[in-house]
Amino acid sequence: MSEKVVVIYSGGMDSYTVLHRAIQDGYDVYALSFNYGQRHVKELDVAKNVCDMFRINHKIVDITAINQLIGGSALTDDIDVPEGHYASENMKSTVVPNRNMILISLAVGYAVSIGADKVYYGAHSGDHAIYPDCRPEFVEKMRDVCAIANYETIDVVCPYLNNDKIEILKDGLSMGLDYAYTWTCYNGREKACGKCGSCRERLEAFAENHATDPLAYEAV
Template sequence: MAAVSASALPLVTPVPAHVVVIVSGGMDSTVLAYALHQAGSAVTLLSCDYGQRHRRELDYAARTADALHAPHLVVDLTGIVGVLSGSALTDDQVDVPDGHYTDASMRATVVPNRNAIMLDVAVARAVSVGADAVAFGAHAGDHPIYPDCRPAFLVAYESAARLANEDFLSAGFRVVAPFIECSKADIVRLGDAIGVPFADTWSCYKGGERHCGTCGTCVERREAFAVAAVTDPTEYAAAPGVS
């Protein structure tokens, strides 16, 4: 995919008046929240505690909410952990794999139906607060591993959400993923251009005191900063290539 400059990176047109943004605390969703806020949307942030190993990401989502002076709801979904077994993110018996994000081993990090579950909650929130859009931070690098980050899923989910909430959603309601055809490096470039404090984001799936530096999301994070030629403020426990 050709690189997309920060000035050309596609956002939502027209800009939603009020959007519920699913914010994990990671780089993609954080940049999305900042970009929509700076574009003029009123943003309501929504995060989910689904028993993830790296739940410290929620603290970073709270930092974004504070910085944007935005409402922030953390939804307790820990009751469903029992049905999410088999994923390295929710099952202590499965190790978080090291290596490149697109390697087959990264399939161990798939949480069954995660985006659909979180989007359902976000759409419900949008109905209750009268928002005209829900946004999430899927990007092109997610496509090989996560089926619920692909364009076909976005189209199908938006249609289902409208049908499920007919007569309750605002006119023209949308489910949007502005970065779905963009690379992680594109997102870093945009975040740098609009002043996102990357040190206040969390990517590591292992959830230690520092980014491990070796899991798929850490490898992807390092690469994105390098490709974008933006200084990486992240403190990693391991040097590149060390596991």
């Protein structure tokens, strides 16, 4: 019987790759998605469709109540989504306070309840400059805490922690993944905007891998 793992799955290209990396590695995957009040739920719809298609155990959990406590992010509040490259200073407006600590904590509780001993999430090196909760030191400390927070030891696994999005996509393409089944844009319109930091980084990853992004864009 395969070992159970929980994968925090947003529906974006990074978590989509992490999801399939866990499957490829032989785990029995339980995908966990969160509605935390992000400005659109398009990626959650994409996540549901992927899990239905591949018959992956999947839960979407509504935690929008936390918006009473945390805010000030362009991803959750009525703040314009910044455009331009991810490394730009204005991309800090997309930080959601304490998001990954909250999501990992909930995922660890779920892992304990189903008898899993690992939680996967998609932090990568391209996020280190902007997002403190994607940096190696955060992952290391969360791993330490999650090893002692319950009677059961839960490991926090980031298979691409020291890889950038170009390398993540390269691995996904080597697995034959179709990235038409992902949504990366910070906007939830019919087409990806092509201008936000998330779109720019995604398009650069495809260009560096000499591959064509299957998503339609308003502007590239």
